[in-house]
Amino acid sequence: MMRSKVLSLVPRATGVCRHMSTATKLTTVAVDDKTGIATLTMNRPPVNGLNLDLLRDLNQSIGEVEGNKSRGLILTSSNPTIFSAGLDILEMYKPDKDRIREFWTALQDVWLALYGSSVPTAAAINGHSPAGGCLLATSCEYRVMLPKFTIGLNETKLGIVAPKWFMSSFLSVLPRREAERALNQGRMFTTEEALSIGLIDEVAISKEQALDKCAQFIGTFAKVNPLARSLTKQQLRAVELQQLENERAQDLERFLFFVNQPSVQKGLGIYLESLKKKAKN
Numbered sequence: 295m296m297r298s299k300v301l302s303l304v305p306r307a308t309g310v311c312r313h314m315s316t317a318t319k320l321t322t323v324a325v326d327d328k329t330g331i332a333t334l335t336m337n338r339p340p341v342n343g344l345n346l347d348l349l350r351d352l353n354q355s356i357g358e359v360e361g362n363k364s365r366g367l368i369l370t371s372s373n374p375t376i377f378s379a380g381l382d383i384l385e386m387y388k389p390d391k392d393r394i395r396e397f398w399t400a401l402q403d404v405w406l407a408l409y410g411s412s413v414p415t416a417a418a419i420n421g422h423s424p425a426g427g428c429l430l431a432t433s434c435e436y437r438v439m440l441p442k443f444t445i446g447l448n449e450t451k452l453g454i455v456a457p458k459w460f461m462s463s464f465l466s467v468l469p470r471r472e473a474e475r476a477l478n479q480g481r482m483f484t485t486e487e488a489l490s491i492g493l494i495d496e497v498a499i500s501k502e503q504a505l506d507k508c509a510q511f512i513g514t515f516a517k518v519n520p521l522a523r524s525l526t527k528q529q530l531r532a533v534e535l536q537q538l539e540n541e542r543a544q545d546l547e548r549f550l551f552f553v554n555q556p557s558v559q560k561g562l563g564i565y566l567e568s569l570k571k572k573a574k575n
C-alpha cells in the first residue's frame with residue numbers, strides 16, 4: 295500500500311519498526327514503517343535523570359526525526375515506572391563550572407527543538423514525570439499517561455525556581471490560574487488529577503495503549519497539509535521560542551547565579567540525601 299494511503303487511515307503503532315542507524319546510546323528512535331511515526335525512547339537507568347549525555351542524545355534524536363520526514367514523534371521511556379525524574383540533580387549539586395554551562399545549554403537546546411518541532415509530537419507518559427520530565431511532556435502537543443503515576447513542576451518544593459520557558463510549556467497546556475497555583479505550590483498531580491485539570495489529554499491502561507493513542511492523535515493530521523500545519527504550530531509557539539532564543543545567554547547566567555547560591559546548594563544536597571535514604575529503605 296502507498297505510504298500516503300496508509301497514513302490516511304487511523305494509524306496504529308504496530309507496524310514493523312525500523313531502527314535508525316544513528317540511534318544514540320541513551321535514546322533510541324524507531325520509525326513505524328506503516329504509520330511513518332517515530333518513537334523516541336529515553337533509556338538512562340535508573341530514572342531517566344536528564345544529565346548532559348541524555349540531553350545531548352535527546353537533542354540529536356529529535357534532530358534525526360526532524361530530518362527523516364517522520365509523520366510525528368512520540369516521546370516515551372524504556373523504564374516501566376518512570377518517564378523521567380527530571381534534571382539529574384548531580385549535574386547541579388557541587389557542579390563542575392564548565393560542564394554545568396554545557397548542561398544548561400543542552401537543556402535549552404532540547405526545549406527549543408521539542409517545543410518548536412515541526413512534526414506533531416505526543417508524549418506516552420508511562421511513569422512518574424516530575425519537573426524536567428513534566429517539561430518534556432508539556433513541550434509535546436498531546437499527552438497520554440498511565441494510571442497511578444505523578445506529574446508536575448515541583449521546583450518550589452526543592453527550593454528552586456522553574457525558568458520562564460518551563461512555565462511557558464506549562465501555560466501552553468493549563469489555564470493560567472491553574473498553572474500559577476500549581477507552580478507556586480510545586481504541586482505533583484496524580485494521573486487522575488492531571489486528566490481532570492487538562493495537564494494530560496488521555497489515560498491509557500498500558501504502554502502499548504498509550505503509544506497507540508499517541509499515534510491516533512498524530513493520525514488526526516493525516517489530511518492536513520503538513521507545511522500549513524507546521525507553520526501554524528510554529529507561529530503559535532513563536533513568542534515563547536523567540537524569547538528564549540533572544541535571552542539564551544542571560545538565561546544561562548541567571549541559572550548559574552541561582553544554582554551556585556550557598557542556600558540552593560544546601561537545599562539540593564539535603565534533597566539528594568533524602569532521595570538516597572528513600573532508595574535504601
Ligand SMILES: CCCC/C=C\CC(=O)SCCNC(=O)CCNC(=O)[C@H](O)C(C)(C)COP(=O)(O)OP(=O)(O)OC[C@H]1O[C@@H](n2cnc3c(N)ncnc32)[C@H](O)[C@@H]1OP(=O)(O)O
Pocket residue numbers: 340341343375376378379380381382383384422424425426427448449452454455456457549552553566569570571572573574
Ligand atoms: C534553577 C534550577 C531550575 C531547574 C529546573 C528543573 C529542576 C528539575 O528537574 S530538578 C529534578 C526534580 N526531580 C525530582 O524531584 C524527582 C526526584 N525523584 C523522585 O521523586 C523519585 O526518584 C522517582 C519518583 C522519580 C522514582 O522513584 P523510585 O522508582 O522509587 O526511585 P528512587 O527514588 O529509589 O531513585 C533511584 C535512584 O535515582 C536517584 N534519583 C532520583 N531522582 C533523581 C534526580 N532527579 N537526580 C538525580 N538522582 C535522582 C535516587 O537518588 C536513587 O539513587 P541511588 O540512591 O543512588 O540508587
